[in-house]
Amino acid sequence: MSESGPNKLSHYDSAGQVSMVDVGDKAPTERTATARAFVTMSPQVLEALPRNRKGDPLEVARIAGIMAAKKTSDLIPLCHPLPLSHVAVEFKIGAEGIEISATAATVARTGVEMEAMMAASVAALTIYDMTKALDKGIEIRSIYLLEKTGGKSGAYRRENTE
Numbered sequence: 001m002s003e004s005g006p007n008k009l010s011h012y013d014s015a016g017q018v019s020m021v022d023v024g025d026k027a028p029t030e031r032t033a034t035a036r037a038f039v040t041m042s043p044q045v046l047e048a049l050p051r052n053r054k055g056d057p058l059e060v061a062r063i064a065g066i067m068a069a070k071k072t073s074d075l076i077p078l079c080h081p082l083p084l085s086h087v088a089v090e091f092k093i094g095a096e097g098i099e100i101s102a103t104a105a106t107v108a109r110t111g112v113e114m115e116a117m118m119a120a121s122v123a124a125l126t127i128y129d130m131t132k133a134l135d136k137g138i139e140i141r142s143i144y145l146l147e148k149t150g151g152k153s154g155a156y157r158r159e160n161t162e
Contacts, residue, residue, distance in 0.1 A: 020078050023109040031150030032105045035116035037124040040097040040139040045131050049093075057130035058091050058098070061123040065089035068122030069104050069115040079114050082106045087115070089123050100124055101146070111151050117143065 013019045049057055066087045073081040086105040091098050102119035104112040124140040131138060147157040 018078070020080070021110070023080060026109040026152070028107050028109050029150045030105070030107050031111050031148070032103060033111060033113040033116035033148040034101060034103040034146045035113070035120040035144065036146050037100040037102075037120040037143040038097055038141050039100065039124050039127045040141060041131065042135055042137075043095070045134045045138065046093060046097070048134055049131070052130060054130050057127050060130055061091070061100070061126040062089045064126040065100070065102050065119035065123035069102070069119040072115045072118045075118070076114055080108075080110050082108050082110070082112060082115065084112070084115060087119055089119055098127060100127075111148060113145050113148050116148075117145060 054060075066089060068075075069087040070084060073079040084104055084106050086103070088103045090101045092101070100120050100123045102116050102123060104115035104119060106112050106115075121140075121143055124143070128138050128140060144158060145156070147155070149155050
């Protein structure tokens, strides 16, 4: 089992080798996580969203985000596969772009922060893919964990959210 503590990285063993964290002794608990991402785009691209010839970018991004959360352990090497009980991806359109909020939930032995982060990130990338023909200067920024619940470390809520 790997060493852990406030000053140690949990994905390294005592010899300094990368290892998957052993969560076998942990009790399954309800866990949630919400991540955010922001896609900055021009008013012209925002205005064109409903008329996108590829389809509704936000609905395609919602599906992409949900699918990405389900595939997190396939893409992040040391993530445990989790039985997700819920994934939601929501959008808020503002004057400078689109705020993405992705929430993942499970009852498991480890958290769902990476699943929420993956959902927000892939939803943002999908919006870029669906709108890049209109403007290559679209930016994806501010991808972060907003909050999480459950587990040994308890609840977390980011205070500074721009």
